[in-house]
Amino acid sequence: MKEKICFFVHTEYHLLLSIHAMQYRYADTNLYEVELILKRTTKSSRLKQDLDLNSLLCKFRVLDFDLNLKRKLSNEEKQQLDTVLNLDFSEFNFFQEQDPITIIIINHFKKKGTKINLYQDGLKPYIAHTMSFSPALLLNNIKQNLWIRKNGYPITDYFSFVNCKNYGFLKGIDQLFLTFPKAYINWKRILILTITPEFTDSFVQVLKKVFKWxxxxxxxxxxxxxxxxxxxxxxxxxxxxxxxxxxxxxxxxxxxxxxxxxxxxxxxxxxxxxxxxxxxxxxxxxxxxxxxxxxxxxxxxxxxxxxxxxxxxxxxxxxxxxxxxxxxxxxxxxxxxxxxxxxxxxxxxxxxx
Missing domain, CATH: 3.40.50 (Rossmann fold)
Known part of the structure; x- marks a missing residue:
């Protein structure tokens, strides 16, 4: 039976790293079945360009809705989210910890035995320990947890605000994927795997097709x-x-x-x-x-x-x-x-x- 792999993507950078992983980590279609989930919002231009995802050997779907912590999810939004929660994955790969939808999905799949992998997003893995205390970040984390509960989804860590400025703070993360693991302070002693994207001809050609270069x-x-x-x-x-x-x-x-x-x-x-x-x-x-x-x-x-x-x-x-x-x-x-x-x-x- 094939292992089912999911990448939960918010930005073009996430998509690029996902494509690299598909090409070099999950390339054997006899062993792996990959699905991309693109999360978009009307408030941002991210992932709004014309993409050729059909050139990738994977399934893909788009979640199109806005988040507002002052209101509950609409019936349509909740239906979109629940559709994802009804899927089965061997591995769930994500990039952003400060996202309530991601947290809901992680909490759900972790209970089903899915391996949870956090992929690098920006400089945060390498600078988080130097950041000063942020009351706004802490308050937002508390609001996110309350919003998740208000929408009827379980919370596995009510005290996540304590470490929310750190990288890899969410409970349930099994592995971190980083390009420069030696520069990361592994404060939780999570297993780290190295990703080494290079501009090989095959990688560049795939990127050109997807982004219509x-x-x-x-x-x-x-x-x-x-x-x-x-x-x-x-x-x-x-x-x-x-x-x-x-x-x-x-x-x-x-x-x-x-x-x-x-x-x-x-x-x-x-x-x-x-x-x-x-x-x-x-x-x-x-x-x-x-x-x-x-x-x-x-x-x-x-x-x-x-x-x-x-x-x-x-x-x-x-x-x-x-x-x-x-x-x-x-x-x-x-x-x-x-x-x-x-x-x-x-x-x-x-x-x-």
Whole structure:
């Protein structure tokens, strides 16, 4: 009998890692049957683009509803959720712990003997222990538990708020999947498995099919500067000054700015101060763009889109540059660079081809 594997996906990054796992961990269709569940909301643009999921050797379904902790689930929403709960899986793979729907599903499947795996999402596994106490996070966790109970679903951990700022805090997690396990403080001593996504030809080709890649999205690929912004609630002025310095240093080089799907209008306005900049608004993951580059500079404040290495390029984090750095979020935790291929610089002049 085949093992039934589920991936519960919220973002394009989750989808990318799920595809990699399907291709390299669950590739044998005689042994595994994989299902993707895409959770979308009208409040976000995530996973709204035209995707070719039919090119994947798996089942897929979409959960389309908004969450509001001030109201109960509608009958239609509850029907969607209960349909998922009536499924049977050997393994349930998820990415976000701070999501009440995910918690309901985990609690349900854990009782049925399903193995629960938490896959890496962003930098949180590596910086959670440096984050300061957050009353808002604690309060939200309590509200989530009360909301789950109000909707008629069981709660397995009423005291989850105690450790909710940590990574891997949910009860029932059997394994963690991380790209840089040595950089993670395993405070719960959970079994950790390493994921090593690489830009192999087969992986890139699958990504191109799923996200419907077009070569016109990136006309120049050799010796360019590729910058990825992030939704860090700043005004973009720090990024603009860094890019201006690089523009002065390499006036002949094209600079691409890859917008994050949650990029604010404030930042978009700030970028207008720059000349000869190409802005990419595509929702296709930045990783796919990076895979197409050659002899280029890839940089960001601290984006996890850079976790997959393209050996022909140089990667830089600029979070440690102090000059004109007004990103308040960087003061709330200590950013850690867990990789070997990304260079953390403290001055823009250190960024070179």
């Amino acid at each position: 077009e070569d016109a999205l990136l006309e120049e690929r050799n010796r360019v500067i590729f910058f990825m912004n992030q939704p860090m609630h700043d005004d973009g002025s720090f990024e603009v000054k860094v890019l201006q310095q690089l523009q002065n240093k390499y006036p002949e080089v094209t600079i691409y700015i890859k917008n994050h799907p949650l990029t604010s209008q404030v930042k978009l306005i700030a970028y207008k101060k720059l000349n000869n900049i190409e802005i990419i608004n595509s929702k296709i993951p930045a990783e796919l763009f990076i895979s197409q580059l050659d002899n280029s500079i890839v940089l960001s404040v601290c984006s996890t889109s850079m976790f997959i290495n393209n050996p022909s390029c140089k990667f830089y984090y600029i979070f440690d540059v102090a000059t004109d750095n007004n990103i308040e979020r960087l003061k709330k935790y200590k950013v850690i660079n867990p990789s070997d291929h990304i260079i953390t610089v403290n001055q823009v002049d250190a960024i070179e081809f």
